[in-house]
Amino acid sequence: xxxxxxxxxxxxxxxxxxxTQNAEILSSSPKSPTSMLFADNSIKAPWxxxxxxxxxxxxxxxxxxxxxxxxxxxxxxxxGLTELLVTTDGGGGKGTxxxxxxxxxxxxxxxxxxxxxxxxxxxxxxxxxTVCDPxxxxxxxxxxxxxxxxxxxxxxxxxxxxxxLGSSEYHPYFIKRLVSMAMDRHDKEKEMASVLLSALYAxxxxxxQISQGFLVLLESADDLSVDILDAVDILALFIxxxxxxxxxxxxxxxxxxxxLSESSKGFEVLQTAEKSYLSAPHHxxxxxxxxxxxxxxxxxxxxxxxxxxxxxxxxxxxTSEACRCIRQLGVSFFHHEVVKRALVLAMxxxxxxxxxxxxxxxxxxxxxxxxxxxVKGFSRFAxxxxxxxxxxxxxxxxxQSLVPQAISQGWLDASFFKFSSExxxxxxxxxxxxxxxxxxVVTIIHEYFHSDDxxxxxxxxxxxxxxxxxxxxxxxxxxxAMDRKNREKEMASVLLSALxxxxxxxxxxxxxxVMLLESAEDTALDILDASNELALFLARAVIDxxxxxxxxxxxxxxxxxxxxxxxxxxxxxxxxxxxHAGERIxxxxxxxxxxxxxxxxxKIVKLLEEYEAGGVVGEACQCIRDLGMPFFNHEVVxxxxxxxxxxxxxRMLDLLQECFSEGLITINQMTKGFxxxxxxxxxxxxxxxxxxxxxxxxxxxxxxxxxILPSFGSADV
Numbered sequence: 001x002x003x004x005x006x007x008x009x010x011x012x013x014x015x016x017x018x019x020t021q022n023a024e025i026l027s028s029s030p031k032s033p034t035s036m037l038f039a040d041n042s043i044k045a046p047w048x049x050x051x052x053x054x055x056x057x058x059x060x061x062x063x064x065x066x067x068x069x070x071x072x073x074x075x076x077x078x079x080g081l082t083e084l085l086v087t088t089d090g091g092g093g094k095g096t097x098x099x100x101x102x103x104x105x106x107x108x109x110x111x112x113x114x115x116x117x118x119x120x121x122x123x124x125x126x127x128x129x130t131v132c133d134p135x136x137x138x139x140x141x142x143x144x145x146x147x148x149x150x151x152x153x154x155x156x157x158x159x160x161x162x163x164x165l166g167s168s169e170y171h172p173y174f175i176k177r178l179v180s181m182a183m184d185r186h187d188k189e190k191e192m193a194s195v196l197l198s199a200l201y202a203x204x205x206x207x208x209q210i211s212q213g214f215l216v217l218l219e220s221a222d223d224l225s226v227d228i229l230d231a232v233d234i235l236a237l238f239i240x241x242x243x244x245x246x247x248x249x250x251x252x253x254x255x256x257x258x259x260l261s262e263s264s265k266g267f268e269v270l271q272t273a274e275k276s277y278l279s280a281p282h283h284x285x286x287x288x289x290x291x292x293x294x295x296x297x298x299x300x301x302x303x304x305x306x307x308x309x310x311x312x313x314x315x316x317x318x319t320s321e322a323c324r325c326i327r328q329l330g331v332s333f334f335h336h337e338v339v340k341r342a343l344v345l346a347m348x349x350x351x352x353x354x355x356x357x358x359x360x361x362x363x364x365x366x367x368x369x370x371x372x373x374x375v376k377g378f379s380r381f382a383x384x385x386x387x388x389x390x391x392x393x394x395x396x397x398x399x400q401s402l403v404p405q406a407i408s409q410g411w412l413d414a415s416f417f418k419f420s421s422e423x424x425x426x427x428x429x430x431x432x433x434x435x436x437x438x439x440x441v442v443t444i445i446h447e448y449f450h451s452d453d454x455x456x457x458x459x460x461x462x463x464x465x466x467x468x469x470x471x472x473x474x475x476x477x478x479x480x481a482m483d484r485k486n487r488e489k490e491m492a493s494v495l496l497s498a499l500x501x502x503x504x505x506x507x508x509x510x511x512x513x514v515m516l517l518e519s520a521e522d523t524a525l526d527i528l529d530a531s532n533e534l535a536l537f538l539a540r541a542v543i544d545x546x547x548x549x550x551x552x553x554x555x556x557x558x559x560x561x562x563x564x565x566x567x568x569x570x571x572x573x574x575x576x577x578x579x580h581a582g583e584r585i586x587x588x589x590x591x592x593x594x595x596x597x598x599x600x601x602x603k604i605v606k607l608l609e610e611y612e613a614g615g616v617v618g619e620a621c622q623c624i625r626d627l628g629m630p631f632f633n634h635e636v637v638x639x640x641x642x643x644x645x646x647x648x649x650x651r652m653l654d655l656l657q658e659c660f661s662e663g664l665i666t667i668n669q670m671t672k673g674f675x676x677x678x679x680x681x682x683x684x685x686x687x688x689x690x691x692x693x694x695x696x697x698x699x700x701x702x703x704x705x706x707x708i709l710p711s712f713g714s715a716d717v
Contacts (some may be wrong), residue, residue, distance in 0.1 A: 197245070462503065
């Protein structure tokens with residue numbers, strides 16, 4: 001029995017060998033229990049494996065006393081042999097090898113092939129897992145989408161891919177990403193980005209999301225300018241392009257300014273967009289061609305083609321030809337514009353309504369214009385009904401009659417009827433709102449004529465909270481002024497200049513004058529000289545830079561060819577074209593700003609002389625601002641250039657650069673100032689022999705800096 005208990009198999013011998021080696025390693029520590037164990041030469045293995053000296057070979061393990069405290073235990077045997085055994089951490093036990101034979105140096109090894117294997121004994125492991133953020137996935141997807149679009153130029157594929165992405169709540173981020181990626185690339189990509197935004201507008205991305213996307217861009221303008229040196233100018237051009245392409249309302253600039261700090265780059269972007277791009281003559285064409293070389297047809301060109309084909313269709317009534325022309329446009333994502341313009345034409349030309357309805361039905365049945373594009377076109381038209389009603393008073397009633405007809409014929413989705421009904425329900429409320437507005441603005445205008453307090457009037461208008469009715473305010477203002485003395489007329493013109501800077505867009509002023517001219521015949525019944533007075537107000541608005549000369553053509557195009565309003569516009573053009581027109585029109589009503597012209601010239605000369613003598617740029621800019629005559633800043637440009645020639649000191653150019661950068665002097669005023677120098681160059685050469693050479697140098701410098709319009713070439717000199 002003892003012999004069998006002391007017998008070791010080969011496997012056990014291998015285990016013992018490894019355990020002994022581990023014990024030797026541990027014995028190197030003087031405090032280790034195993035060093036105490038093996039330091040005593042009398043210690044023998046209880047199994048006695050050879051060597052012949054121990055008389056205790058074959059002693060059973062069960063005779064060894066063990067503890068769970070990890071201490072050494074001496075056991076006195078009958079034959080006088082003292083055995084030592086160490087148990088550590090409670091290891092060991094009857095029929096076991098104890099901790100001494102553990103081969104993992106204190107580590108536990110689990111054999112998954114052991115029949116007694118328990119998975120619960122496996123050590124726990126924390127496995128890292130990435131939390132999925134939908135926005136992160138969206139960001140990665142849109143970057144890939146934009147890169148692919150820049151490579152292929154396929155607008156329809158880009159629009160389709162964006163639709164498939166879903167997550168419409170992230171569309172503002174898409175706009176930010178698209179524009180910011182294009183800003184750091186060539187003009188081709190910038191143009192492609194603008195074209196894509198126009199294509200996605202209304203059909204894929206809604207108007208509020210477009211506005212929100214550009215607002216996010218403005219808020220990040222400071223960061224963008226760190227990586228892109230001319231970020232302010234590029235972003236200003238993107239915003240101007242969006243306004244020209246009708247995907248951003250002009251009022252966006254005013255609203256966005258209120259949410260930005262005046263010291264921020266975003267605020268500077270808005271100033272640049274408004275004063276350098278949107279206020280310039282022929283600004284639409286200038287902005288659209290700025291990134292020339294695009295392989296795409298511009299949005300404006302598509303709109304012109306749509307307008308032409310619809311006019312042609314109304315004249316010849318050939319539905320199949322009209323469908324062919326729509327198909328040839330190749331802009332299925334922009335078909336909502338066809339629907340909108342067709343409805344407008346039906347309102348403007350009442351006899352064309354049956355033909356328009358026939359065409360819309362035909363394109364819907366052929367599948368040429370999809371159901372979603374049809375609904376989108378009707379929705380866009382419905383959103384513009386308030387503005388359209390200013391020109392066509394019965395527009396809302398006509399639209400209400402067209403919608404049920406279109407739904408009953410099956411080419412307009414019935415889901416639109418709910419919107420149409422809701423729109424009809426608020427008509428009475430709109431009428432009441434308009435009536436109250438008219439009453440309140442009459443009171444506000446009367447108070448202004450008594451107090452001459454422009455800031456108070458602006459606050460009162462903002463409190464009304466109806467910017468869409470700004471054209472009606474303009475009509476009321478001028479109508480009331482025409483029936484009063486020259487003082488009130490002058491005050492009305494001065495107020496228009498202030499409103500244009502603060503809260504009125506150019507479209508508001510254009511629409512207001514259109515309303516005035518359409519009702520000119522009725523006004524003439526009460527005011528005998530109404531036509532000439534209106535012509536003076538129009539001319540004064542151009543001189544004050546409230547309107548650009550191009551806007552007179554726009555106003556004329558919105559009037560009937562043979563109406564008295566068209567004649568008034570013609571008279572206004574004649575007044576502006578006359579010699580010394582600026583000063584004459586400024587003084588047409590005497591008093592007010594007109595009286596201050598000579599005084600303003602003296603102040604301009606003094607501030608320029610003070611600056612030339614060593615003044616600070618900031619102080620000079622503040623003096624120009626304090627003049628309060630932005631429409632007369634071309635005089636600053638003229639005087640500064642003349643003084644630079646006379647003094648042979650180009651320091652004046654630094655002042656003009658600062659004025660332009662701050663938006664204090666617009667590109668239009670700059671160009672006008674240079675043009676005035678050019679007109680009097682022969683006289684100037686009598687006093688300054690090298691005036692022509694100096695002026696040529698100034699023109700080239702101004703063109704490089706972007707102060708003047710590109711059309712102001714060397715041929716003008």
